[in-house]
Amino acid sequence: MPEKVCPVCGRSSNEVEFVDRFCRDCFIKYKGIAKIPDKVEFTYCNICGSYKYLGQWVSGLNSLEETLDSFLRIYVTEKMRPVNPIKEIYIKNIEFMESNQNFVNARITIEGIYNNLVLKEDKLLSIQLNKTICPICSSIKTQRGYNAIIQIRGYLGKIPPDLYAEVKREITDIMNRSRGEIIKVEEMKNNGIDLYIRDHSYARSLALKFKQEYMAKTIETYKLIGVNKDGSRKSRLYISVRIGELYH
Ligand SMILES: [Zn+2]
Numbered sequence: 565m566p567e568k569v570c571p572v573c574g575r576s577s578n579e580v581e582f583v584d585r586f587c588r589d590c591f592i593k594y595k596g597i598a599k600i601p602d603k604v605e606f607t608y609c610n611i612c613g614s615y616k617y618l619g620q621w622v623s624g625l626n627s628l629e630e631t632l633d634s635f636l637r638i639y640v641t642e643k644m645r646p647v648n649p650i651k652e653i654y655i656k657n658i659e660f661m662e663s664n665q666n667f668v669n670a671r672i673t674i675e676g677i678y679n680n681l682v683l684k685e686d687k688l689l690s691i692q693l694n695k696t697i698c699p700i701c702s703s704i705k706t707q708r709g710y711n712a713i714i715q716i717r718g719y720l721g722k723i724p725p726d727l728y729a730e731v732k733r734e735i736t737d738i739m740n741r742s743r744g745e746i747i748k749v750e751e752m753k754n755n756g757i758d759l760y761i762r763d764h765s766y767a768r769s770l771a772l773k774f775k776q777e778y779m780a781k782t783i784e785t786y787k788l789i790g791v792n793k794d795g796s797r798k799s800r801l802y803i804s805v806r807i808g809e810l811y812h
């Protein structure tokens with residue numbers, strides 16, 4: 565390869581690697597290896613920590629910082645574009661810097677690969693924080709969000725403690741997987757569990773699952789709770805699920 569001389573710093577291709585017409589350092593400094601947005605808005609729920617992405621609410625992680633990190637990895641990866649002639653870029657690291665109630669600044673380290681050369685560039689991204697309450701938390705607050713209730717009870721009074729513990733474990737599991745479908749879980753003093761559920765068909769499929777797993781007996785009833793805007797009747801579905809027959 566013929567020798568190149570960097571037009572910015574004057575070094576030669578014999579002493580430093582080149583990207584295009586520039587030495588690697590000047591290329592990174594003056595052209596950069598990637599274009600990424602410098603601002604982004606982050607709308608999240610004050611109560612449960614979920615956040616809005618492409619119009620959908622997505623579960624948050626353990627802390628705001630963890631959630632932001634995971635959001636930025638998705639968002640920046642989606643938005644970033646390599647600077648010609650670099651083809652391959654990826655996020656190497658995200659570090660949070662100053663923050664206050666309304667914004668967080670992050671340093672995003674991007675790496676790019678060019679002819680076996682690994683190039684690294686730090687970018688600054690300002691994240692505007694919009695605190696709000698997600699639809700699920702607000703429906704819990706207003707108690708208007710559920711349209712079905714599953715009432716889990718024992719066949720003859722109490723549910724045996726082992727079985728009760730097992731059912732509770734399973735419900736926790738289901739809740740974690742089906743974000744938002746089960747709005748509230750209420751344990752009854754006389755040993756039963758009520759599940760407040762958003763949607764009739766989800767409630768039915770859940771009741772069917774309990775029926776099969778615990779050989780439960782289920783009974784569906786409806787209660788009229790109002791009239792929809794289109795004039796149709798609005799009813800709440802109650803499903804009684806009796807479990808524990810085998811234990812008696
Ligand atoms: Zn140079």
Ligand SMILES: [Zn+2]
Nearest residue numbers: 609612698701
């Ligand atoms: Zn929420």
